[in-house]
Amino acid sequence: DTAVSQTPKYLVTQMGNDKSIKCEQNLGHDTMYWYKQDSKKFLKIMFSYNNKELIINETVPNRFSPKSPDKAHLNLHINSLELGDSAVYFCASSVASGNNEQFFGPGTRLTVL
Amino acid sequence: QKEVEQDPGPLSVPEGAIVSLNCTYSNSAFQYFMWYRQYSRKGPELLMYTYSSGNKEDGRFTAQVDKSSKYISLFIRDSQPSDSATYLCAMSRGGSNYKLTFGKGTLLTVNP
Numbered sequence: 001d002t003a004v005s006q007t008p009k010y011l012v013t014q015m016g017n018d019k020s021i022k023c024e025q026n027l028g029h030d031t032m033y034w035y036k037q038d039s040k041k042f043l044k045i046m047f048s049y050n051n052k053e054l055i056i057n058e059t060v061p062n063r064f065s066p067k068s069p070d071k072a073h074l075n076l077h078i079n080s081l082e083l084g085d086s087a088v089y090f091c092a093s094s095v096a097s098g099n100n101e102q103f104f105g106p107g108t109r110l111t112v113l
Numbered sequence: 114q115k116e117v118e119q120d121p122g123p124l125s126v127p128e129g130a131i132v133s134l135n136c137t138y139s140n141s142a143f144q145y146f147m148w149y150r151q152y153s154r155k156g157p158e159l160l161m162y163t164y165s166s167g168n169k170e171d172g173r174f175t176a177q178v179d180k181s182s183k184y185i186s187l188f189i190r191d192s193q194p195s196d197s198a199t200y201l202c203a204m205s206r207g208g209s210n211y212k213l214t215f216g217k218g219t220l221l222t223v224n225p
Contacts, residue, residue, distance in 0.1 A: 043215045090156055100205040104156035
């Protein structure tokens with residue numbers, strides 16, 4: 001009964017490859033997010049979707065494309081992976097109003113070789 | 114100036130100590146203030162949240178917000194080795210603005 005789940009947990013791939021990370025939440029939230037956490041633990045928002053609509057798109061290379069097939073799922077596809085993409089990617093979800101408490105998934109550790 | 118500043122530490126204390134963690138911010142539009150705890154190789158988990166100025170207590174944890182000084186704190190009383198983690202402050206404007214802005218996190222180690 002995991003609230004926010006991500007797959008895979010670890011992803012090791014070569015430069016130039018394309019990969020996807022999947023996220024699902026069973027909290028009934030209507031807003032979902034992708035964050036990137038670098039080696040210094042800095043957590044930075046990348047995207048946010050509310051009811052399948054993109055509402056936040058920070059300065060992220062267009063090699064990163066989020067897709068939300070329904071409000072319980074938010075996937076992240078990354079094209080032409082680069083060494084600098086190595087990081088931990090966290091999915092999160094929240095309700096769409098109020099204090100914006102966000103609940104995080106366990107993370108996907110991406111290593112680009 | 115970054116929107117949210119947090120001393121990354123590391124901070125090392127003996128078991129039973131009182132720990133004080135702090136963040137400052139520059140955006141006066143922030144209304145909601147949160148503290149997340151992140152264990153090694155895990156996702157952040159929400160520990161405390163406070164709306165506007167004031168204090169909030171939950172067991173050994175107390176969160177304080179001083180909006181006039183743009184300063185927030187998290188106090189941990191009777192710290193335990195299980196409190197060893199990275200603590201991240203986070204803030205948002207709330208409402209229809211969904212963005213959470215995080216501090217860089219403070220790594221805390223509580224030594225038995």
